[in-house]
Amino acid sequence: MDLDIVALSRLQFAITALYHFLFVPLTIGLAVILAIMETVYVMTDRPVWRQMVKFWGTLFGINFVMGVATGLVMEFQFGMNWSYYSHYVGDVFGAPLAIEGLMAFFLEATFVGLFFFGWDKLSKVGHLIATWAVAIGSNFSALWILIANGWMQNPVGAQFNPQTMRMEVTDFFAVLTNPVAQAKFVHTVSAAYVVAAIxxxxxxxxxxxxxxxxxxxKRSMTIAASFGLAASLSVVVLGDESGYLSTEHQKMKLAAIEAMWHTEPAPAAFTAFGFPDQAARETHFAIHIPIVMGLIGTRSLTTEIPGIHELVERAKERIHNGVLAYDALQTVRAAGRDSAIPPDVRKTFEEHGLELGYALLLKRYIDDPRQATPEMIDKAAWDTVPQVWPLFWSFRVMVGLGMFFIVLTATFFVLSARRRLDRHRWLLKLAVLAIPLPWIAAEAGWIVAEFGRQPWIIEGVLPTAAAVSDLGVATVLSTLVGFVLIYTVLLVIEMKLMLKAIRQGPHPDRGEGAALLSPLVGPQPPQAVEHTA
Incomplete structure (x- = not known):
């Protein structure tokens, strides 16, 4: 029954997160595009650029509101569904979230109001500053969220306190400069720019x-093609950095992404196609590209990438060490005060304390990890292997779409330079059909990032199964159904408002707040709309 609660709690957070991320990347990317467009308006003083800012600003506003509405729930879920996680790492994880609210969200929300209602109250430069503040605020918001998420992938700058049974911050600067968090931030933000550009x-x-x-x-296409090409190329470069860091910090995730069941001679090949079979622990009909994975994962031709079987054997050793740490922890807690801890127990905990989380993997099979049988240890070691086929295919969908975006934006960049944007109708139709593809790529990326971390909610420190709240299955299931219904309604509302605003097109400039209210007013005469364009 506990496993049912874990699965339902994971599913609930995954669904709310994936829904929320339908709105986030468009908000982040459109904010920067708006700032670029308004910069051109201030420099040229041409009314068409002001109209562009207001039109795309309308779509930004709709999306921003929905993003805020869906994002608020997620932070409350840490207390509702993941109470032990909140207790265990609240000192570390809570700080970036608090800073995000104080520094980024308030900044963004304040200047959003100035953006929409300050056209007739601010100077051109003043309004431009407000627009750039919105763009910077949205990126800052992503930064602090991804610092928190990056810490879950690579928990640095914190130490477990056996007296309080909590992780506590020892070096907040290390948390901020966590290489995994920084790589994840620039990669995620670049992907958001691609979403908005497409x-x-x-x-x-x-x-x-x-x-x-x-x-x-045509002017919007020129901005989007240029911005999108730069962002698409950045995603590839920064994705390579994420792959390299996975080799250092999340070896099992990388092996699962590649369906690499055994360690291969260096440099490892990239599996372009295949059908991973987790039960048989092999990949059927695999097509390999030599050397590529070794270059991506290690940036060398001589360094091996460990396979799943070898990593499971390492996990068994770490579980044995974790059990020693668990045994020492019980003695430390029973001692009560630091001076009463025997020196040999202190030494054991200092040597193996970092592997305590591996002992907690045994909690799935027995209450006291010290009583675990070899069979239980073997099962717990194989639990460190995430489901391979979702990671394998999500990664390839993400990479394949990333290559497509480079080709698409590069093509329109060339057409824009030659002033031939309207010459090939099939390309224009392809661009329209491509609109949902960046969202698919972004969601696939999050599946790779989060699904690949299992069974850990904090890599190597706290198993997901140990982090849930003590809730009934009916409670979690009912809230899951409720969230799905509410979020689906919000998504339908946004789609209707966005499509209505797009069908109507830009409106005559009617003064303060026009950009915000335009999707809610009736259609304008076609002659008036065309005249303003």
Missing amino acids: FVLGVSAWYVLKGRHLQLA
């Missing part, structure tokens, strides 16, 4: 196909 490109291509708002559409 969205602007696709909507603008639809206008060109319809012969509407051509000045606005």
